[in-house]
Amino acid sequence: MTSLLILFLGAIVVLYYGINKPEGKSLLMTVILLLAALSSLVYDLLTVKNRNVLGWLTEYVPENMLIWNFNSIAFSIVLVLAFLLVLGLFSRNNYIGADLLGLMLFSVCGGMLMTSFSNLIMLFLGIECLSIPLYVLAGSKKSDLASNESAVKYFLMGAFSTAIFLMGCAFLYGGTGSLELESISRATSMITHLGIKSNLIFSGIILLMAGMLFKISAFPFHFWSPDVYDGSPNRTTVFMATVVKIAAFAAFYRLFNEGLGDVKNWWGVTLAVSAGATILFGNIAAIRQSSFKRMLAYSSVAHAGYMLMAILALPQNGFWALLVYLIAYTSSAVSVFYLLDRTSGENSNFSFDNFNGLGKQSKWLSLILIVSMFSMAGIPMTAGFAGKYGLFSSIITSYPWLLYAALIGSAISIAYYFRVFKHAFFSEDGTLVAWKIGTMEWIFLALSLTITLLVGCWPAVITLCK
């Protein structure tokens, strides 16, 4: 709760301070705010009483419809860290004034509500609070038609999915008599033990699932994401690909695996089919792209498919696998988007050719490109491998066919992840203009590289905090 208050009040201060000088010290203030929130969260994590990731079996004390147990604090820490990485890498080249920073902070507040909700009302508020600033951020490059299009598309799709989500909440409330996650969990498990088939709850779960799949852009509801990712300014795209995805997956995991885990036989197969289709579709569509940014958008659809496996897994496996994968995906995606942002320069053309000659220009940037791409493809010694290993092993007994789909998808993904190497290292006609990299950018690039390699070589480092 302290971290949430810090971020919310801080956002107001940042906005107020930036009325006349939008680019003044607002970035520094935001970074300090995030560090304060992060330290408060780490303190909470160290002092949390219940260190069991299976929150339901032991003590469960929600406070003001929010719960700060081990799971939610861990997800919140990853969320704030991801935002810090995004800010550190994208503040130099892109315009991020106090107005955009304020909106991003509000969005992160919504994300923290989503990671720590214990009541469906809180979850709904969190989703809205996360999305509404995002619609504006997607359209924040006002003279660019693609940006306007992506904002309108995202807004209409987001509003539609929220309506479906709310209808699911209403059905679930009708069937269980409560909006509190724990009561829903108890009511649903009691109904299954008694052998009653409640169509009301079942329809509610399916509608809730459709709403959440919209938010994470999984297969039947993925169609908006490539256009929105492609059209938004880079700073917004990376924010959507990392921070928003972390919040949405944390909420999805907590709602379905923790809240509705006892009735998994009702929704498990549906979600598994969606996950398999997402993986295959995302990877196959990504091969055909000539724009690097659009390729990353489709690959993020595919990554959402992998992460859906964690929701199908048993809680003790699923939680750690999801956490490791989120960290792995975030740390590599942030660096790749940074390279995309800087290689494309000032124009809005994001083809693979922009990377021509990167290898000659800087060996450190080449190393970062190679490690990030290896991590996204899931090559051993990088965090992506640790994440995929955890996810795949967590569902191997329950959904073996999903594992085959995921393995085929991973094999396909190597084709397009390694395609950029051809341009970066073996292309003669390098038109790349060297850019100046500030100290702050080096620090954050090194940080994301360290996370990727450390988690890859020693995945147990994540579980140390237990």
Add this chain to the structure above:
Amino acid sequence: MLLTILGLPPAFLLLSFITILCALYVVTNTNPVYSVLALILAFFSISAHYVLLNAQFLAVVNLIVYAGAIMVLFLFVLMLLNLNKESEPIVKMGWHIGAAVTAGLLLVTLAAALHKSSEQIMRNPAEDIGLVKNLGKVLFTDYLVPFELSGILFLAAMVGAVLLGKKQTNSKENNNYSETSSQ
């Protein structure tokens, strides 16, 4: 006779009939202004549903916010956009059929799943929760934190509206714009 067979109150049936009729008129009419006017009527009859459910506060708020503010906004936007037949985007027939089939399937599935589930609904013990007094009491005690947090939501929406509406004065951003637009 039909009314007694269905076992539903006649007021509910009448209101539902009006609502569905209005909603159909909204969808099928080609003139957007008539559509909006029919939508206002639909909102009125939905508010009447709320009154039947003993949720007076919701009924009033629905009238003020939807039928009042949002529909007026709709009408203004329609008049500003000056929609007519020529400016209407051409949508292929296949999309219409696909959308109708999909929505119809959802309707049939939900209706089939829910048509006998009224006995499964958990009754709320407080039947008069929709009265203004009780709702206010709950809102400022049990639901205080979500109520306060919705303030973040509105603040964010306001800042976003200002951001989208204001004139661009930042030089760095303008440089980016001119270069992107010159391509």
